[in-house]
Amino acid sequence: MNLVRAEILKIRTTSTWWVFGIIMLPLWALAVLYNWGTANISGGVDPAESGLSADQAEQLRVANEAVNVATTLYTSGQFLGVLLVMLLGAIIVTNEFFHLTATTTFLVSPVRERVITAKLIAAILLGLVFWAVTTILNLIVVPFVLHALDYSAQLGDPAVWRAIGLNALAFALWAIVGVGAGVLIRSQLGATLTLSIAYVIGTFGASLVFYLLTQYVADWFSKLQVLVPTTASTLMISGTELPGNPPRWVGAVVLIGYAVVTGFLGTLIVRRRDIS
Amino acid sequence: MIAGHPGTGSEEIVVAGLTKQYGKLRAVDDLSFTVRPGRVTGFLGPNGAGKTTTLRMLLGLVTPTAGRAGFGSRRYVELDQPLRHVGAVLEASSAHRGRTGANHLRVICRAAGVPVSRAAEVLDLVGLTPAANRKFKGYSLGMRQRLGIAAAMVGDPRVLILDEPANGLDPEGIRWMRDLLKMLAAEGRTILVSSHLLSEMQLMADDVVIVAAGRLIRQGPVDDVLGAMAGGAQVRVRTPQPAELTTALTAAGAGVTELPDGALSVTGADPAKVGHTAFAAGVELHELLGERADLEQVFLQLTAGKAEIR
Numbered sequence: 001m002n003l004v005r006a007e008i009l010k011i012r013t014t015s016t017w018w019v020f021g022i023i024m025l026p027l028w029a030l031a032v033l034y035n036w037g038t039a040n041i042s043g044g045v046d047p048a049e050s051g052l053s054a055d056q057a058e059q060l061r062v063a064n065e066a067v068n069v070a071t072t073l074y075t076s077g078q079f080l081g082v083l084l085v086m087l088l089g090a091i092i093v094t095n096e097f098f099h100l101t102a103t104t105t106f107l108v109s110p111v112r113e114r115v116i117t118a119k120l121i122a123a124i125l126l127g128l129v130f131w132a133v134t135t136i137l138n139l140i141v142v143p144f145v146l147h148a149l150d151y152s153a154q155l156g157d158p159a160v161w162r163a164i165g166l167n168a169l170a171f172a173l174w175a176i177v178g179v180g181a182g183v184l185i186r187s188q189l190g191a192t193l194t195l196s197i198a199y200v201i202g203t204f205g206a207s208l209v210f211y212l213l214t215q216y217v218a219d220w221f222s223k224l225q226v227l228v229p230t231t232a233s234t235l236m237i238s239g240t241e242l243p244g245n246p247p248r249w250v251g252a253v254v255l256i257g258y259a260v261v262t263g264f265l266g267t268l269i270v271r272r273r274d275i276s
Numbered sequence: 277m278i279a280g281h282p283g284t285g286s287e288e289i290v291v292a293g294l295t296k297q298y299g300k301l302r303a304v305d306d307l308s309f310t311v312r313p314g315r316v317t318g319f320l321g322p323n324g325a326g327k328t329t330t331l332r333m334l335l336g337l338v339t340p341t342a343g344r345a346g347f348g349s350r351r352y353v354e355l356d357q358p359l360r361h362v363g364a365v366l367e368a369s370s371a372h373r374g375r376t377g378a379n380h381l382r383v384i385c386r387a388a389g390v391p392v393s394r395a396a397e398v399l400d401l402v403g404l405t406p407a408a409n410r411k412f413k414g415y416s417l418g419m420r421q422r423l424g425i426a427a428a429m430v431g432d433p434r435v436l437i438l439d440e441p442a443n444g445l446d447p448e449g450i451r452w453m454r455d456l457l458k459m460l461a462a463e464g465r466t467i468l469v470s471s472h473l474l475s476e477m478q479l480m481a482d483d484v485v486i487v488a489a490g491r492l493i494r495q496g497p498v499d500d501v502l503g504a505m506a507g508g509a510q511v512r513v514r515t516p517q518p519a520e521l522t523t524a525l526t527a528a529g530a531g532v533t534e535l536p537d538g539a540l541s542v543t544g545a546d547p548a549k550v551g552h553t554a555f556a557a558g559v560e561l562h563e564l565l566g567e568r569a570d571l572e573q574v575f576l577q578l579t580a581g582k583a584e585i586r
C-alpha cells in the first residue's frame with residue numbers, strides 16, 4: 001500500500017499526467033463529433049434501399065437502433081483515451097530507466113514484483129480517472145447530441161450503463177497492457193513510438209488483413225478479428241449483440257488475456273534483470 | 277536504535293566468494309571481505325576494478341554468478357525494512373528531472389513507510405534546504421550528490437554505502453562529506469565508501485579494501501596496509517656519483533632504482549643507513565630524504581600491471 005501511494009505521488013509530482021489530460025480533451029471532443037457525424041450519416045440511410053447485402057443491411061439496422069447509437073456516443077473518446085492511458089502506463093515504467101531512478105526504487109523495495117504490482121495499481125487508477133473524466137463529459141454533452149439526432153437520452157436503458165461500465169474495464173486493462181509493454185521496451189521513446197504506431201497502424205492494418213482473409217480465403221477469419229486488441233475493446237462497449245460479431249464477453253476475455261500476458265511477462269522480466 | 281532491527285551481526289557487511297561474469301569478462305572474481313561497524317572503510321580500486329558491480333550485488337540489484345554478499349547472515353532482499361537498515365548512494369542514482377528535490381525525497385519516504393516530514397530533516401542534514409523546491413534538472417553535480425546522501429539517510433540507517441561520492445564535489449564539498457561520514461561512523465554506523473582516488477580516502481578511511489581486476493588485493497586498517505608496505509618505504513637521495521653509491525648500497529643489501537629526475541630511490545634501508553653507507557664509500561650527497569609510503573603509492577604499486585580498461 002505504501003508503494004501504491006508512492007507511485008501515485010510520483011505521478012502527481014511530474015507534469016506528464018496533466019499534459020496527457022490536456023491532450024485528451026480535444027481528442028475527446030473530436031471523438032464526439034466523429035461519432036455524431038457517423039450516426040447522422042448512417043441514420044439517414046435506409047437499409048432496405050441502399051443496395052447493401054442482406055448481412056450488411058442487418059448490421060446497419062442494428063447499429064442504427066437508439067441504444068447502439070447511444071452506447072457509442074456515451075463511450076466517446078475510448079479509442080484514443082485508452083491509447084493515452086496505455087502510453088501513461090508504459091511511461092510509469094520507462095521513466096524509471098530514463099531518469100535512472102530504478103536503482104532507488106528497487107533499493108526501497110528489493111522485492112521487485114511488489115514495485116510492478118504497485119505500478120499496475122497506480123496505472124489502473126490513472127486509467128479510471130481518464131475514464132471518469134470522459135464519462136462525465138459524455139453524460140453532460142451526449143444527451144444534447146442524441147436530441148439533435150431525434151433520439152431520447154437513453155439513460156434509462158441498462159445497456160447504456162453496462163457499456164459505460166465495460167468501458168471502465170477497457171481503460172483499466174489497457175493501463176495494464178501499457179505497464180507490461182513498458183517493461184518489455186525499456187526505452188522511453190521506443191516504448192511511446194512503438195505503442196502509438198502499433199495501436200493506430202496495427203488497428204487499421206489488421207482490419208485490412210482480416211478483410212482480405214475473409215474475402216479471399218475463408219469466411220471464418222472474420223470471427224478471429226476480435227483477437228485484435230482494439231477490436232476487442234470496441235466490441236466490449238457495444239450496446240446490443242451485433243449481428244455477425246462474437247458476443248461482448250469474448251472482447252473482454254481477449255483484452256484480459258492481453259493484460260494478463262503483458263503484466264505477467266513484465267513482472268517476470270523485472271524480477272530477473274540486473275539493474276545497472 | 278530503531279526497533280525491528282535484525283539481530284546482531286547484521287551491521288557487518290560480509291562478502292564471500294562473490295563472482296560476477298559478464299560474457300567473457302569476470303568483473304568480480306571470487307571476492308571476499310568484511311566491513312566492520314563504527315569505522316569508515318574505503319573500497320579502493322582503479323576504474324573497472326569491479327567496485328560498482330560488487331556494491332550492486334550487495335544491494336540486490338545485480339544477481340551474482342557465484343558467492344554471496346549481505347549484512348551479517350542476511351541478503352539485502354531478506355531485510356524487513358531495508359531502508360531503515362541500509363542507505364546507499366550509487367553512481368547512477370538520480371531523480372526525475374522534472375521533480376523537485378523535496379518531492380523526490382517524499383516519494384522515497386512514502387515508499388519506505390517513513391513519515392513524509394522526514395524529507396525536510398534529511399534535506400537539512402545535507403544542507404539542501406534552500407534548493408528543496410527546485411527541480412532536479414537545475415541541480416549541480418554537487419547538489420545531486422547531496423540529494424543522493426539525503427535519500428540514503430531517509431531511514432536513519434545503521435549501514436551506509438556510497439559509490440564514488442566524491443565525484444563532482446568541490447574541495448569544500450569533499451571536506452563536508454568527509455566530516456559527515458566520520459561523524460556517522462562515530463555514532464557506530466558502518467560506512468563503506470568506494471573510490472578510485474585515494475587522496476581523500478587517506479584522510480577519511482579507517483580501513484581499506486583494495487581491489488583490482490575484480491580480485492581482492494589487500495584488506496585491513498589503513499595503518500596495517502601501510503605497515504605491510506614498510507619494505508616499500510623509500511629513501512630519496514641525490515648524488516653527483518650515482519654509480520658508486522648504487523654499488524655501495526647494493527653491497528649493503530639495499531635496492532636502488534634511478535628516478536626520472538636523476539635522483540635515486542632506495543628501498544630496504546633507512547636514511548641513517550644510506551647516509552652512513554655513502555660516508556663510508558666516500559660519496560658526496562646533495563639530498564637525503566626519508567619518504568613514508570603513502571596510500572597513493574602503495575595503491576599504485578599494488579594495482580600496477582592490472583589493466584585499467586578491461
Ligand SMILES: Nc1ncnc2c1ncn2[C@@H]1O[C@H](COP(=O)(O)OP(=O)(O)O)[C@@H](O)[C@H]1O
Nearest residue numbers: 276298303322323324325326327328329330586
Ligand atoms: N552490465 C554490464 N555488462 C557488461 N560489462 C559490465 C557491466 N557492468 C560492468 N561491466 C564491466 O565490469 C567491469 C567492472 O565494472 P565496475 O564494477 O563498474 O568497475 P568500477 O566501479 O570499479 O569502476 C568493467 O570492465 C565494466 O566494463
Ligand SMILES: [Mg+2]
Nearest residue numbers: 327328367440
Ligand atoms: Mg564504479
